[in-house]
Amino acid sequence: MTEENDVPQTDADPQETTNEETAAPETKLAEDDGVIAADAPVDVKFADLGLDEKLLKGILDAGYETPTPIQAKAIPEAIKGRDVLGIAQTGTGKTAAFTIPMIHRLSRGRARARMPRSLVLAPTRELAAQVAESFEKYGKHHKLSMALLIGGVSFKDQEIALTRGVDVLIATPGRLLDHFERGKLLLTGLEVMVVDEADRMLDMGFIPDIERIFNLTPFTRQTLFFSATMPPEITRLTQAFLSAPARVEVSRPAQTAETITQLIVKLPKNDDRLKRATLRKLIDDAEGLQNGIIFCNRKKNVDIVAKSLQKYGYNARPIHGDLAQSFRMETLQKFRDGELKLLVASDVAARGLDIPEVSHVFNFAVPVNSDDYVHRIGRTGRAGRKGTAVMMVTPGDDKSYDAVLKTTEMVGIEEVDLSEFFSEWKDDDSGKGGRGKGRGDRDRSERSDRGERSERSDRSERSDRGGRGRRNRHNDVPAMDHADNVKGFGDHVPDFMKVA
Numbered sequence: 001m002t003e004e005n006d007v008p009q010t011d012a013d014p015q016e017t018t019n020e021e022t023a024a025p026e027t028k029l030a031e032d033d034g035v036i037a038a039d040a041p042v043d044v045k046f047a048d049l050g051l052d053e054k055l056l057k058g059i060l061d062a063g064y065e066t067p068t069p070i071q072a073k074a075i076p077e078a079i080k081g082r083d084v085l086g087i088a089q090t091g092t093g094k095t096a097a098f099t100i101p102m103i104h105r106l107s108r109g110r111a112r113a114r115m116p117r118s119l120v121l122a123p124t125r126e127l128a129a130q131v132a133e134s135f136e137k138y139g140k141h142h143k144l145s146m147a148l149l150i151g152g153v154s155f156k157d158q159e160i161a162l163t164r165g166v167d168v169l170i171a172t173p174g175r176l177l178d179h180f181e182r183g184k185l186l187l188t189g190l191e192v193m194v195v196d197e198a199d200r201m202l203d204m205g206f207i208p209d210i211e212r213i214f215n216l217t218p219f220t221r222q223t224l225f226f227s228a229t230m231p232p233e234i235t236r237l238t239q240a241f242l243s244a245p246a247r248v249e250v251s252r253p254a255q256t257a258e259t260i261t262q263l264i265v266k267l268p269k270n271d272d273r274l275k276r277a278t279l280r281k282l283i284d285d286a287e288g289l290q291n292g293i294i295f296c297n298r299k300k301n302v303d304i305v306a307k308s309l310q311k312y313g314y315n316a317r318p319i320h321g322d323l324a325q326s327f328r329m330e331t332l333q334k335f336r337d338g339e340l341k342l343l344v345a346s347d348v349a350a351r352g353l354d355i356p357e358v359s360h361v362f363n364f365a366v367p368v369n370s371d372d373y374v375h376r377i378g379r380t381g382r383a384g385r386k387g388t389a390v391m392m393v394t395p396g397d398d399k400s401y402d403a404v405l406k407t408t409e410m411v412g413i414e415e416v417d418l419s420e421f422f423s424e425w426k427d428d429d430s431g432k433g434g435r436g437k438g439r440g441d442r443d444r445s446e447r448s449d450r451g452e453r454s455e456r457s458d459r460s461e462r463s464d465r466g467g468r469g470r471r472n473r474h475n476d477v478p479a480m481d482h483a484d485n486v487k488g489f490g491d492h493v494p495d496f497m498k499v500a
Helices: 053-061 069-079 094-106 125-138 155-164 173-181 198-203 207-215 232-241 272-285 299-311 325-337 370-377 395-408 419-429 437-465
Strands: 035-037 084-087 118-121 146-149 168-171 192-195 222-227 246-249 260-266 292-295 316-319 342-345 360-363 387-393
Touching (some): 053 094, 053 125, 069 084, 069 094, 069 222, 069 246, 084 094, 094 118, 094 125, 094 192, 118 207, 125 168, 125 325, 146 155, 146 173, 155 173, 168 173, 173 207, 198 207, 198 222, 207 232, 222 232, 272 299, 272 360, 272 387, 299 316, 299 342, 316 325, 360 370
Parallel strands (some): 035 246, 084 246, 118 168, 146 168, 192 222, 292 342
């Protein structure tokens, strides 16, 4: 079971298990630093972890038998009641690494009004929603109550859920504090607290809020803390609020999965119209395309590409942080359900997507860094399935592309030959017909000619009528000539403005 995509670890996934740098022991807890290396292949099943029977049934019902390395190492420590510091990237299965032990612990006990038993803090609404889905999936045989406190949703509905009492509270920091300040929430009964993607919280300026929330909770709580990196501010936070944690590390993936066919297309020039046309060509020619995610580097381009695809009849929708929450949730659900074929996304919005099967990934722009590239194409080729990732490279992208190529150690990458397509496009672009370019020029010329003839005719008709003068275009009353225009109030000056 993996994190946002929740795909089981089959044998040895190179993207999740490769570790050339870590030499820490595999299973033994080091006495000096408490580090548990989670990169070596694990030879355990979920049935070996001592989980509650109902919980184990929920996991097996979801189709998972073998935990990922971080799950195999973090879950036993969390079940013991230890604090856990998990250092892991997206796609390693860290969401299940904390939801599973939480369900195991919360299966005994009962929630009280306004006093949640556990709390999960997530940096964004999308990630909070993914955590909620994880609890629903694995805890379906338990009767645990849950509330999701995120922006874009009515306060009233959230307050009703809190009043009834919840076992699991999942929230973004800002919305949680809003409810606390309204007196609708108490954290004094908290048994477990989780901070997910702490380094991203730091980037978004949430650390002061997190510190405040920590101080509202009892010191007896268990804390599960996850971050992809450990900058000084995050290290300080863990030292202040975690008690002798088990430190579980998963190294950053250095290469892409072998199940992904990686293709590149080198465009002859920087032309936005050509780039969008090339994307349509790639979609049309894609073998076995069931669905696809198209990544853009900017929100503006996400909107432009999505509208362009829709214009040409493709089943596509955009998703990025500036869109309404209801629209984003609806879009993701349609994509999961197969009602939407193409999702045009920004990197931030796509982080945390829970979509098990994606056949194709299209990089409309070369990603800013290699980590983004690994994350993008990691949306396909999961759990032994075949996937295809295509990257479009323009002349100005050479430096970024070379950096991605070097850092990710891409092997066997193939270049798609679209020289004939580009040649035809050049002919179209030069006005030799095709794609409606010449027709568009003629249409504009005809409209211009018709407009000029119509304008001359109207002027002639008004001149022939004579004596009626120009008319106000808003209320059809005669307009005065400039010479007759009255400035100010004329003779009708209000009394209060007259000088005594």
